Amino acid sequence: DPYKHDPARHPALKVNSAKPFNAEAPGSLLADNFITPNDLFFVRNHLPVPKVDPKKFRLQVGGKQFALEDLKQKFKQHSVIATVQCAGNRRSELSKLKAVNGLSWSHAAISNAEWTGVLLSDLLTSAGINGEDYKHCILQGLDTDGEGNPYEASIPMETASDPKKEAIVAFEMNGQELPLDHGFPLRVIVPGTVGARQVKWVKMISASQEESYSHWQRKDYMLFSPSTGHDTADYDKAVAIQEYPTQSAICEPRNGATIEGSEVTLRGYAWSGGGRGIMRVEVTPDGGKTWYEADMHGDEQQKRHQQWAWVLWEVAVPVPDGASDMSIACRAIDSSHNSQPEKLESVWNIRGLINNAWHHINLKVDN
Numbered sequence: 172d173p174y175k176h177d178p179a180r181h182p183a184l185k186v187n188s189a190k191p192f193n194a195e196a197p198g199s200l201l202a203d204n205f206i207t208p209n210d211l212f213f214v215r216n217h218l219p220v221p222k223v224d225p226k227k228f229r230l231q232v233g234g235k236q237f238a239l240e241d242l243k244q245k246f247k248q249h250s251v252i253a254t255v256q257c258a259g260n261r262r263s264e265l266s267k268l269k270a271v272n273g274l275s276w277s278h279a280a281i282s283n284a285e286w287t288g289v290l291l292s293d294l295l296t297s298a299g300i301n302g303e304d305y306k307h308c309i310l311q312g313l314d315t316d317g318e319g320n321p322y323e324a325s326i327p328m329e330t331a332s333d334p335k336k337e338a339i340v341a342f343e344m345n346g347q348e349l350p351l352d353h354g355f356p357l358r359v360i361v362p363g364t365v366g367a368r369q370v371k372w373v374k375m376i377s378a379s380q381e382e383s384y385s386h387w388q389r390k391d392y393m394l395f396s397p398s399t400g401h402d403t404a405d406y407d408k409a410v411a412i413q414e415y416p417t418q419s420a421i422c423e424p425r426n427g428a429t430i431e432g433s434e435v436t437l438r439g440y441a442w443s444g445g446g447r448g449i450m451r452v453e454v455t456p457d458g459g460k461t462w463y464e465a466d467m468h469g470d471e472q473q474k475r476h477q478q479w480a481w482v483l484w485e486v487a488v489p490v491p492d493g494a495s496d497m498s499i500a501c502r503a504i505d506s507s508h509n510s511q512p513e514k515l516e517s518v519w520n521i522r523g524l525i526n527n528a529w530h531h532i533n534l535k536v537d538n
């Protein structure tokens with residue numbers, strides 16, 4: 172069994188696939204903590220969890236090799252609070268419109284943690300790689316498919332080599348050793364970028380003029396128009412997803428819940444990629460005519476262009492007299508005034524990626 176090294180997992184996780192393991196916390200739990208507890212952080216594995224002997228492990232960077240202890244002791248440590256979101260987050264809403272390919276994630280394929288490690292820019296410098304000489308930084312994992320092909324992705328060298336982008340090779344998650352599911356002993360964190368590029372169990376980092384040739388870089392994680400089908404999708408022309416657009420979702424109450432009283436309190440998360448902060452989150456109980464602005468929490472970093480963490484938000488909305496049900500939607504606006512499209516139809520795509528349409532819940536009112 173190639174999955175024999177997979178660890179035990181928290182029983183509260185909703186499992187989308189057991190082998191490889193893919194799971195998310197119940198959406199209603201997500202907005203309880205600005206920092207997601209490690210065992211409730213969503214897990215997205217394409218392959219079996221690899222077994223690593225930390226004493227023998229070496230990270231290859233260009234032509235150099237680093238032992239774990241070297242990384243921990245010879246480099247300056249760097250911590251960053253960064254949200255990781257899978258491109259498939261909220262795919263299940265899209266598949267209700269029309270079938271899409273991929274795991275049926277609800278709205279909890281996103282989580283937030285404090286990561287500690289070494290700046291990728293410091294590692295590249297120490298391996299003698301000058302960022303200005305290359306276009307891409309290749310990141311390869313230790314996990315392999317049946318034919319021995321490892322998980323691999325790449326990010327723009329500009330992102331990798333700029334210390335202000337705070338990309339790190341992390342060995343700690345929320346003050347603990349990196350858990351097996353999240354990449355022990357080392358993973359790359361690329362704040363503001365889609366989850367697929369944040370390579371876990373990273374064993375090799377190199378510089379290149381070309382993007383990674385892996386399946387995940389070249390034949391997946393690309394967006395097409397709602398009118399493009401599997402037969403017409405041209406992966407050679409499409410651009411690999413890197414920075415995430417603006418996203419938000421309602422975590423509480425859950426969709427379909429019954430509420431009582433004259434108002435309902437909604438709670439959720441909002442995030443945008445590329446370091447853009449969230450300026451405003453608002454909810455509408457009437458399809459976009461009236462908007463109620465939410466209070467935001469957890470915006471500790473207060474840096475408008477290096478805002479890597481999500482915000483949690485809360486807002487009370489009046490329940491109309493005599494209403495028997497309510498349909499409520501939320502949207503966020505980021506620091507560049509980017510917002511979310513209204514309709515699922517307008518973002519639908521064959522792979523069900525990057526669904527950031529307004530997030531809706533329907534509630535029953537008990538009068």
Ligand code: MTE
Pocket residue numbers: 212213214215216217218255256257258311312313314322352353354365366367368369370371372373
């Ligand atoms: N890295 C490796 N080596 N193997 C993987 O399967 N999955 C990617 C990324 N890094 C993956 C990987 C995807 S698609 C996502 S969304 C994130 O890891 C998920 O990170 P998490 O499991 O820590 O939440």
Ligand code: MO
Pocket residue numbers: 215256257258259366367
């Ligand atoms: Mo992902």
